[in-house]
Amino acid sequence: xxxxxxxxxxxxxxxxxxxxxxxxxxxxxxxxxxxxxxxxxxxxxxxxxxxxxxxxxxxxxxxxxxxxxxxxxxxxxxxxxxxxxxxxxxxxxxxxxxxxxxxxxxxxxxxxxxxxxxxxxxxxxxxxxxxxxxxxxxxxxxxxxxxxxxxxxxxxxxxxxxxxxxxxxxxxxxxxxxxxxxxxxxxxxxxxxxxxxxxxxxxxxxxxxxxxxxxxxxxxxxxxxxxxxxxxxxxxxxxxxxxxxxxxxxxxxxxxxxxxxxxxxxxxxxxxxxxxxxxxxxxxxxxxxxxxxxxxxxxxxxxxxx
Numbered sequence: 001x002x003x004x005x006x007x008x009x010x011x012x013x014x015x016x017x018x019x020x021x022x023x024x025x026x027x028x029x030x031x032x033x034x035x036x037x038x039x040x041x042x043x044x045x046x047x048x049x050x051x052x053x054x055x056x057x058x059x060x061x062x063x064x065x066x067x068x069x070x071x072x073x074x075x076x077x078x079x080x081x082x083x084x085x086x087x088x089x090x091x092x093x094x095x096x097x098x099x100x101x102x103x104x105x106x107x108x109x110x111x112x113x114x115x116x117x118x119x120x121x122x123x124x125x126x127x128x129x130x131x132x133x134x135x136x137x138x139x140x141x142x143x144x145x146x147x148x149x150x151x152x153x154x155x156x157x158x159x160x161x162x163x164x165x166x167x168x169x170x171x172x173x174x175x176x177x178x179x180x181x182x183x184x185x186x187x188x189x190x191x192x193x194x195x196x197x198x199x200x201x202x203x204x205x206x207x208x209x210x211x212x213x214x215x216x217x218x219x220x221x222x223x224x225x226x227x228x229x230x231x232x233x234x235x236x237x238x239x240x241x242x243x244x245x246x247x248x249x250x251x252x253x254x255x256x257x258x259x260x261x262x263x264x265x266x267x268x269x270x271x272x273x274x275x276x277x278x279x280x281x282x283x284x285x286x287x288x289x290x291x292x293x294x295x296x297x298x299x300x301x302x303x304x305x306x
Contacts, residue, residue: 132236
């Protein structure tokens with residue numbers, strides 16, 4: 001309840017808390033404080049569980065124990081020793097030629113009477129790239145979230161439960177107007193913007209399957225770990241920073257705007273793109289690196305779903 005009041009969705013954690021409550025009931029545990037035996041048995045008593053499952057249990061019970069300690073119940077705080085080891089990740093950055101081939105493959109995809117992908121996908125994938133959206137943000141969009149007259153999109157309850165309103169380019173607005181005439185003439189305001197033929201939310205796996213199909217048609221090889229749909233968001237950031245540098249813009253002033261546009265909770269996620277841009281285009285970045293060295297982080301770990 002406390003987490004949800006603070007703005008967290010707490011859905012998966014809530015289900016896990018119910019399992020812990022049932023576990024305590026089954027073994028007859030009635031104390032208000034957590035002890036080592038209880039925590040250890042719940043977290044590690046099932047030998048075949050994945051490390052990721054154990055890590056979720058550790059996070060849940062350590063957070064619960066910390067809360068109990070603040071209200072006067074001395075509890076054992078579980079160490080988070082099952083945390084997964086993050087691997088260095090480098091996103092796939094499409095070249096301008098590859099982007100052209102990719103969008104052409106979408107545009108010429110043949111229509112089918114039982115599918116609406118030939119109407120949905122040309123706008124959806126352009127919006128993901130052109131607005132730097134996460135796939136979930138695009139698929140959760142509803143008709144009421146777009147204001148064509150104002151030229152903005154409202155993203156609700158995105159990552160970290162953050163909302164934001166972002167402007168969209170004039171070319172995308174024109175495409176949205178044509179799309180409305182095809183898909184949403186009689187739609188309710190609560191209709192999903194990129195809907196399935198049955199009017200439901202388009203499924204993530206369906207979008208990814210189509211994405212792979214367009215890559216193949218465009219002659220872009222999938223390397224097992226990418227390209228992914230999320231890489232279009234990375235490409236947006238890199239191309240944006242590249243354009244600013246070439247136009248002589250002050251990145252120090254523009255950086256906070258890019259961070260807010262992307263919905264990052266702090267600058268760390270946005271800083272990564274500056275490092276990535278510097279690695280890809282050293283000839284155009286080197287002139288600004290001396291002035292912006294404090295902004296450009298050293299290479300290292302990266303949270304791939306920023």
